[in-house]
Amino acid sequence: MSSLGDESNPLRVAIVGSGPSGFYATEALIKSSLIVEIDLIERLPAPFGLVRNGVAPDHPKLKQAIKVYKKVAQNPEFNFVGNVTVGVDIKAEELQQTHHAVIYTCGAETDRRLGIPGEDLPGSHTATEFVGWYNGHPDYRDRTFDLSHETAVVIGQGNVAADVARILAKSVDELKQTDIAQHALDVLAESRVRTIYVVGRRGPAQAKFASKELKEFLEIENCRPYIDPAELELNEASQLEIDSKEGRGNKKNIEIFHQFAGSEDTGKQRVCIATFLKSPLRLEGEGRLQKIIFETNELSGEPFRQSAKGTGQTTEIDCGIMFRSIGYNGVPIEGVPFYERWGTIPNDAGRITSEQGGATVPGLYTAGWIKRGPSGIIGTNRACAVETVEALLEDVGELDTDKPGREGLYKILNSNNVSYIDYAQWEKIDAAEVAAGELKSKPREKFTRRTEMLEVAGS
Amino acid sequence: MTTVVTENCKGCRFTDCVAVCPVACFHYDDEMLYIDPDVCIDCSACIPECPVEAIFEEDDIPEGQEHWTEINADKAPDLPLIEEPMDPLPEAEERKADLGF
Numbered sequence: 001m002s003s004l005g006d007e008s009n010p011l012r013v014a015i016v017g018s019g020p021s022g023f024y025a026t027e028a029l030i031k032s033s034l035i036v037e038i039d040l041i042e043r044l045p046a047p048f049g050l051v052r053n054g055v056a057p058d059h060p061k062l063k064q065a066i067k068v069y070k071k072v073a074q075n076p077e078f079n080f081v082g083n084v085t086v087g088v089d090i091k092a093e094e095l096q097q098t099h100h101a102v103i104y105t106c107g108a109e110t111d112r113r114l115g116i117p118g119e120d121l122p123g124s125h126t127a128t129e130f131v132g133w134y135n136g137h138p139d140y141r142d143r144t145f146d147l148s149h150e151t152a153v154v155i156g157q158g159n160v161a162a163d164v165a166r167i168l169a170k171s172v173d174e175l176k177q178t179d180i181a182q183h184a185l186d187v188l189a190e191s192r193v194r195t196i197y198v199v200g201r202r203g204p205a206q207a208k209f210a211s212k213e214l215k216e217f218l219e220i221e222n223c224r225p226y227i228d229p230a231e232l233e234l235n236e237a238s239q240l241e242i243d244s245k246e247g248r249g250n251k252k253n254i255e256i257f258h259q260f261a262g263s264e265d266t267g268k269q270r271v272c273i274a275t276f277l278k279s280p281l282r283l284e285g286e287g288r289l290q291k292i293i294f295e296t297n298e299l300s301g302e303p304f305r306q307s308a309k310g311t312g313q314t315t316e317i318d319c320g321i322m323f324r325s326i327g328y329n330g331v332p333i334e335g336v337p338f339y340e341r342w343g344t345i346p347n348d349a350g351r352i353t354s355e356q357g358g359a360t361v362p363g364l365y366t367a368g369w370i371k372r373g374p375s376g377i378i379g380t381n382r383a384c385a386v387e388t389v390e391a392l393l394e395d396v397g398e399l400d401t402d403k404p405g406r407e408g409l410y411k412i413l414n415s416n417n418v419s420y421i422d423y424a425q426w427e428k429i430d431a432a433e434v435a436a437g438e439l440k441s442k443p444r445e446k447f448t449r450r451t452e453m454l455e456v457a458g459s
Numbered sequence: 460m461t462t463v464v465t466e467n468c469k470g471c472r473f474t475d476c477v478a479v480c481p482v483a484c485f486h487y488d489d490e491m492l493y494i495d496p497d498v499c500i501d502c503s504a505c506i507p508e509c510p511v512e513a514i515f516e517e518d519d520i521p522e523g524q525e526h527w528t529e530i531n532a533d534k535a536p537d538l539p540l541i542e543e544p545m546d547p548l549p550e551a552e553e554r555k556a557d558l559g560f
Contacts, residue, residue, distance in 0.1 A: 062500050249507070377503075380479055382481055386478065
């Protein structure tokens with residue numbers, strides 16, 4: 001009798017989400033000893049997730065991870081099914097019927113909310129919207145950002161906050177030969193922003209920036225990074241943190257912060273100010289954001305477990321625009337378990353469970369940010385996806401053997417009149433983007449409308 | 460800029476770094492690992508993974524270790540690629556302790 005994963009019955013896996021985790025899961029399955037057929041399903045007509053739509057346009061080297069994904073895509077076991085939203089175009093339950101196993105690698109697509117009054121005033125935005133907008137993500141194409149006020153505020157001190165601040169800080173000349181979307185470049189060219197605050201809840205020793213991201217602020221042509229030196233005085237626990245081995249990254253950050261604090265005012269057009277120990281209490285304004293009220297915090301607790309507590313003292317920043325970047329949550333898919341509190345799919349080392357801490361659901365797996373929350377960088381997702389695929393491979397003997405795979409998938413999509421695209425069609429879009437970019441000395445000019453992409457794909 | 464494997468890897472070769480490399484830029488010989496600077500995308504994912512702190516961003520290499528940038532660039536391309544972690548060298552734990560980790 002044949003067994004699942006041999007020539008007569010390949011292991012048919014649907015992977016939902018074509019970002020790094022989706023591609024690393026694909027790669028791990030192809031490298032396994034089994035015969036596999038992979039359908040990588042993506043809701044956009046373009047693959048590569050956050051490497052295309054999240055990594056900042058002025059970080060072209062990081063985007064070279066795409067080369068690896070393009071190589072994975074050349075394997076005969078691989079099939080791309082773009083422009084298909086699971087839960088809308090096909091039900092999650094249907095996918096379980098068509099494939100032996102389904103791996104959800106759909107990332108963390110929404111920003112956490114601050115949960116304070118005024119959060120929805122015009123001028124209050126999420127980092128996700130801004131990042132999606134400047135990266136040409138079709139969902140954010142029509143967002144508008146009013147950069148007419150001279151002060152902008154970024155809430156949060158991780159790498160996305162740094163990206164947002166840096167894009168606001170750079171001159172158009174520094175950005176125009178990147179793959180930044182033209183519509184964003186046009187708006188940034190008119191920006192009147194002069195001061196950018198990057199505000200953290202905790203202290204400088206707890207900021208989550210990668211030191212490499214911080215160093216970049218020292219190189220920006222027309223923007224001076226600055227910190228009030230008084231803000232760099234550390235309490236004893238924070239000093240212990242940065243002096244310990246686990247704190248070596250933070251120690252490097254503190255060294256760079258001191259360079260910010262000592263930076264000379266050479267008359268640069270813009271200044272980017274990092275400030276610490278402040279939590280936003282409320283956003284105020286007549287019809288739109290005009291002012292943010294912060295409460296000053298103090299740290300207490302053991303090293304690496306310090307928490308920020310409000311002191312009752314408040315400060316204000318007058319501003320015209322704010323971006324929050326305080327963490328990300330996954331978006332639930334109908335028919336797939338979801339743990340609201342963490343914004344993740346509940347799982348045990350990649351095996352999806354019915355609820356947090358519940359029993360595993362046969363045939364369902366997850367990897368990447370939707371599995372473990374939004375931490376780590378591109379490569380972290382490779383180790384994460386490998387763990388998930390190892391779990392799946394251990395379970396192969398217990399999976400239902402009789403599944404139609406992509407034939408069944410296409411049948412459902414066709415009966416639902418979904419215009420999906422395959423990898424060859426994506427390659428047409430890719431080539432057209434690169435050609436459009438060449439005219440402007442850009443690596444590519446992205447299509448920012450689904451309709452344009454589908455037209456080029458010939459779908 | 461690139462990322463560089465330095466002296467501490469010699470005799471350890473723990474390979475924890477390899478699991479998180481997004482682009483398969485590590486190569487190995489009998490002693491240690493090397494990064495191919497033409498493939499590495501400078502994401503720094505590998506740096507905190509190393510149990511003996513052997514990996515550095517190029518502009519962050521400790522004094523006296525700078526020559527490793529050239530060694531990595533020279534050696535990596537001709538050595539076999541390593542894409543999955545493997546067992547450390549037999550003397551790795553001993554060497555790790557000697558290094559003070």
